[in-house]
Amino acid sequence: MTSKSLKELIAAADERALAASGLACLDRCLPMLVDEMDVLRPLWSGIAAGEDGWAERLATARAALDSVRADEAAAPVRRMIGAAPSEWVTGPLAEWATACSALALEVHRDLDPSGGDEGPLVAGEQRRQIQILEILLATEGGAGLRRAMDLVTEGRRVLRAALSRRARAQS
Template identity: 50%
Template sequence: MTSSTGRSLVELIDGTDGRGLAAAGLACLDRCLPLLAPDRAEVLRPVWAAIARADAAAWAEAVGKARVELDGAGGEAAGDGGVVTMVRAMADGMPAEWAEGPLRAWAERCSTVALTVHRLYDVGEEGPLHSGELRRQLAVLDAVAHGPTGLRRARELSVEGGRVLRAVVSRRARTA
């Protein structure tokens, strides 16, 4: 699957600047956050604000606060197939340093983990949940390519994706 510009997910990540990388990684984490901390939906809002400002000090502070607020979240999840552990690793891996190298590595890991998580909850290898996550990742990268104005769209896509994943997990729990 490719973006509206005809580029693959890997190509888009490779060509993205620091702000776009931070947004891409955070969007993946934001969509998967309900699995780790379903009652803490707004914990990443200050991190989004720091991305909008592209301010290294604000980013480091917001990341530090988010880590503290998420500390211990998801500890009660046993038998989840390691999903909570994967999402926890995305949160713990948020780089405090606002630099393209660490942000790129984190965004790539978050992309892979988010696609894996969605595949685990899907009906098949390339089912609708996985395909939807891939589309959202492409759309986020397309949106943030337009600068700070695309961050609102990236956040909207993350909220939507989080709702979808939360609904799938809830439905699965009811039928188990």
């Protein structure tokens, strides 16, 4: 069986999968912005509820992140969270999920010691993005979201390790 591309998976996704995919990409990049990882948790629970409460939970997450001081490297992550559509509509969510995917890949490319699109950080991030979308497309309800969040946690650990390596190298 041939795996679908990231682009094909995003095109096939519904609102729930798109919102979770975009949020997962940003959540994995969150170590660049803030040490407190629970700031996006209300959005995750909001995805399970669907359209009901999405806009309110999004506003709460934005307010929490706006109070965090961040360096220039984290600015794109903050902008993408700010760009999340308040409407629970496929078109805007697909555009946002695609942009979040690209940002996450760019962040990993910049931190990858071997550089370029073929490095292990980039390959791992792309693999996680595909796995999350495949899980969400195949699984309804909370089980799929829990499995996606497990992959997000793994991705955060990888990014934190890359950030730590980079900081040691710059010392």
